[in-house]
Amino acid sequence: VVQPTDPGLSPLDVRRLRARVQVVLDEVLDHQRRLLDEVGADTLPLVDAVGELVAGGKRLRPAFCYWGWAGAGGPDGDLILRVAASLELFQAAALLHDDVMDRSDTRRGRASMHRAFAEAHAARGWEGDADQFGHAAAILAGDLCLSWSDEVFAGALAECGSAAGVDADRRRAGTRLFDRMRTQLMAGQYLDVLAQASRGRHDHLEPVEVARRVIRFKSAKYTVEHPLLIGGTLAGAPDAVLRAYSGYGLALGEAFQLRDDVLGVFGDPAETGKPAGDDLREGKQTVLVALALRRADDVQRALLTQGLGSPDLDGAGVAALREVFEATGALAETERRITEQVRRARAALEAADLPGEAAGVLLDLVQTATARTA
Amino acid sequence: VVQPTDPGLSPLDVRRLRARVQVVLDEVLDHQRRLLDEVGADTLPLVDAVGELVAGGKRLRPAFCYWGWAGAGGPDGDLILRVAASLELFQAAALLHDDVMDRSDTRRGRASMHRAFAEAHAARGWEGDADQFGHAAAILAGDLCLSWSDEVFAGALAECGSAAGVDADRRRAGTRLFDRMRTQLMAGQYLDVLAQASRGRHDHLEPVEVARRVIRFKSAKYTVEHPLLIGGTLAGAPDAVLRAYSGYGLALGEAFQLRDDVLGVFGDPAETGKPAGDDLREGKQTVLVALALRRADDVQRALLTQGLGSPDLDGAGVAALREVFEATGALAETERRITEQVRRARAALEAADLPGEAAGVLLDLVQTATARTA
Numbered sequence: 001v002v003q004p005t006d007p008g009l010s011p012l013d014v015r016r017l018r019a020r021v022q023v024v025l026d027e028v029l030d031h032q033r034r035l036l037d038e039v040g041a042d043t044l045p046l047v048d049a050v051g052e053l054v055a056g057g058k059r060l061r062p063a064f065c066y067w068g069w070a071g072a073g074g075p076d077g078d079l080i081l082r083v084a085a086s087l088e089l090f091q092a093a094a095l096l097h098d099d100v101m102d103r104s105d106t107r108r109g110r111a112s113m114h115r116a117f118a119e120a121h122a123a124r125g126w127e128g129d130a131d132q133f134g135h136a137a138a139i140l141a142g143d144l145c146l147s148w149s150d151e152v153f154a155g156a157l158a159e160c161g162s163a164a165g166v167d168a169d170r171r172r173a174g175t176r177l178f179d180r181m182r183t184q185l186m187a188g189q190y191l192d193v194l195a196q197a198s199r200g201r202h203d204h205l206e207p208v209e210v211a212r213r214v215i216r217f218k219s220a221k222y223t224v225e226h227p228l229l230i231g232g233t234l235a236g237a238p239d240a241v242l243r244a245y246s247g248y249g250l251a252l253g254e255a256f257q258l259r260d261d262v263l264g265v266f267g268d269p270a271e272t273g274k275p276a277g278d279d280l281r282e283g284k285q286t287v288l289v290a291l292a293l294r295r296a297d298d299v300q301r302a303l304l305t306q307g308l309g310s311p312d313l314d315g316a317g318v319a320a321l322r323e324v325f326e327a328t329g330a331l332a333e334t335e336r337r338i339t340e341q342v343r344r345a346r347a348a349l350e351a352a353d354l355p356g357e358a359a360g361v362l363l364d365l366v367q368t369a370t371a372r373t374a
Numbered sequence: 375v376v377q378p379t380d381p382g383l384s385p386l387d388v389r390r391l392r393a394r395v396q397v398v399l400d401e402v403l404d405h406q407r408r409l410l411d412e413v414g415a416d417t418l419p420l421v422d423a424v425g426e427l428v429a430g431g432k433r434l435r436p437a438f439c440y441w442g443w444a445g446a447g448g449p450d451g452d453l454i455l456r457v458a459a460s461l462e463l464f465q466a467a468a469l470l471h472d473d474v475m476d477r478s479d480t481r482r483g484r485a486s487m488h489r490a491f492a493e494a495h496a497a498r499g500w501e502g503d504a505d506q507f508g509h510a511a512a513i514l515a516g517d518l519c520l521s522w523s524d525e526v527f528a529g530a531l532a533e534c535g536s537a538a539g540v541d542a543d544r545r546r547a548g549t550r551l552f553d554r555m556r557t558q559l560m561a562g563q564y565l566d567v568l569a570q571a572s573r574g575r576h577d578h579l580e581p582v583e584v585a586r587r588v589i590r591f592k593s594a595k596y597t598v599e600h601p602l603l604i605g606g607t608l609a610g611a612p613d614a615v616l617r618a619y620s621g622y623g624l625a626l627g628e629a630f631q632l633r634d635d636v637l638g639v640f641g642d643p644a645e646t647g648k649p650a651g652d653d654l655r656e657g658k659q660t661v662l663v664a665l666a667l668r669r670a671d672d673v674q675r676a677l678l679t680q681g682l683g684s685p686d687l688d689g690a691g692v693a694a695l696r697e698v699f700e701a702t703g704a705l706a707e708t709e710r711r712i713t714e715q716v717r718r719a720r721a722a723l724e725a726a727d728l729p730g731e732a733a734g735v736l737l738d739l740v741q742t743a744t745a746r747t748a
Binding site: 032035036038039040042043046093097100101103121124126127128132133135136137139140142143144146147148150151154155158168171172175179180182183184186187188189190191193194196197198199213217283309 | 406409410412413414416417420467471474475477495498500501502506507509510511513514516517518520521522524525528529532542545546549553554556557558560561562563564565567568570571572573587591657683
């Protein structure tokens with residue numbers, strides 16, 4: 001039976017992973033700062049903004065990547081730390097562009113980058129539209145993070161691959177997964193945007209199924225399965241381990257996103273760093289929302305239809321919608337689904353027969369990803 | 375003395391380069407279409423939109439990359455065609471994001487992607503803001519092109535590098551240039567956005583110098599120098615050839631962008647595919663604009679200050695500004711600078727002592743890039 005690790009230590013900090021990934025990120029940003037300085041010192045705020053964003057990350061994807069590698073016998077060292085850091089840069093790109101696409105004003109309890117740059121524009125009395133300037137800065141910062149992510153990933157394989165025992169075949173297989181992760185995340189994001197625009201009515205699928213498909217590609221594969229598989233594949237994991245990683249990853253990834261959806265509606269702003277009800281104002285087509293719509297009576301449906309996606313939904317409106325999620329049983333059903341996916345993730349892990357430390361951390365990460373409040 | 379090639383053939387079509395790059399692009403998009411189809415058939419319009427965009431490209435960057443390779447003795451074949459195609463995908467990403475940042479409605483004579491998707495949203499009566507939906511689609515399509523560009527570049531080196539005689543050192547050097555190109559283009563784009571917002575008054579530089587610095591990083595290095603250097607470096611060109619490529623590339627790249635700036639104000643919309651005066655309405659801080667401002671009297675300065683960046687500048691307003699560019703001598707001075715840079719590009723090419731066909735095509739490309747009307 002898999003044993004949890006030291007209860008006093010976050011599983012994200014075992015082997016000082018978070019701190020060591022930060023060291024890699026600092027080195028990457030220092031290198032890039034020199035390239036931007038050649039273009040002009042006034043471009044450096046882009047690097048600073050990226051640095052602030054990545055400093056606040058939970059580092060879930062690096063953790064899954066690292067323990068996918070370690071679980072398949074990969075040695076601790078530069079290669080996997082740099083690969084793990086590349087995933088954090090990719091996540092930064094996704095967040096920067098996501099916030100522009102959603103017009104989100106906050107991220108991790110601070111102004112989102114496009115907001116911060118729009119405010120700087122306004123404060124200086126510059127020409128043109130401040131929001132448009134903020135969008136441009138955040139789009140370009142996201143593009144930089146996308147490039148840097150790939151640069152760090154490919155550079156790690158080219159420079160440290162041989163020393164870490166990763167031969168050309170494994171490099172190619174790992175790169176294929178990295179490429180697939182990127183393409184399918186972006187397609188998943190588009191599916192999400194499309195679901196909001198069409199209110200989940202597109203493609204002849206039932207809305208709960210549309211929302212689950214968005215979760216699968218936008219969250220489960222990207223946050224858990226692909227990072228695990230990239231680490232495992234680079235370490236040469238046998239097929240049975242990779243299958244277990246997929247089973248664990250897809251189940252845990254779904255549970256992770258369902259928890260995110262619940263927090264988006266019921267979370268405490270002081271802990272989530274996001275204003276209460278932001279997901280509701282954005283009109284996110286989550287499984288929680290789709291379940292509530294499926295079970296709503298006429299009055300409840302009218303409340304949902306009016307409130308969701310309404311930018312001026314106030315505190316009372318948010319409270320009324322919370323009641324609908326409870327009264328329809330959509331909240332309870334979502335919690336039931338989280339519990340079921342957590343059970344499946346644990347079962348897949350038990351079956352995988354990984355080394356003790358990796359198995360223990362991956363077990364603890366189930367808790368971290370699904371029992372959180374922020 | 376370098377001889378031009380067959381006058382009946384565009385230098386872009388020597389060795390059927392444009393058609394052969396298109397074949398690679400079609401294969402790439404077919405592969406990606408399968409990955410998106412796994413996510414959902416309703417994401418496929420993203421691939422179709424990218425396909426339409428790249429089909430209309432001039433293929434200048436692939437040409438410079440190919441002839442930089444061929445000029446250094448690189449053999450014709452899959453490696454360089456795929457590397458050349460990767461640059462066209464990178465350019466597609468830059469255009470997609472540029473049009474969102476500039477809020478440009480047209481590209482290559484058609485609706486820009488974000489406009490086309492906004493119109494589809496409106497036509498279907500979908501929820502939410504149509505423009506925001508269009509922006510999201512174009513941001514994600516640009517992100518896809520960025521990933522695919524890198525996937526094609528790295529894949530070409532990994533799969534065809536050895537067969538084409540490109541060893542690990544050259545691969546690393548070529549990849550470093552590719553990475554530098556991406557980072558410095560994006561920083562150059564930010565510099566451009568910043569110059570528009572601050573009207574060229576930032577960073578204690580004289581406005582004409584700010585505009586030249588934008589040209590250098592946003593255009594000269596990216597369009598000509600880096601593609602040439604990537605091709606040359608992969609082929610193992612000696613330092614003297616790489617220096618000649620830089621001299622030719624920076625001079626021709628500056629002339630190319632100055633021609634673009636002149637066409638942005640004086641070009642025929644039927645040929646450029648852009649409405650007359652779009653650059654003026656966007657308030658682009660070009661060298662042409664900075665020269666006019668430097669030489670303007672009070673009346674002319676007032677016309678420029680009011681008209682530049684004004685979204686409702688009409689045909690009469692555009693005509694009045696054209697007169698200012700002529701009367702101040704800014705147009706003549708820009709043409710003089712184009713002529714001077716063309717002379718330098720040719721001189722660098724003469725000094726490089728390249729094989730006849732490559733030298734001839736690169737000579738013809740000077741004409742293509744600077745004497746064009748579209």
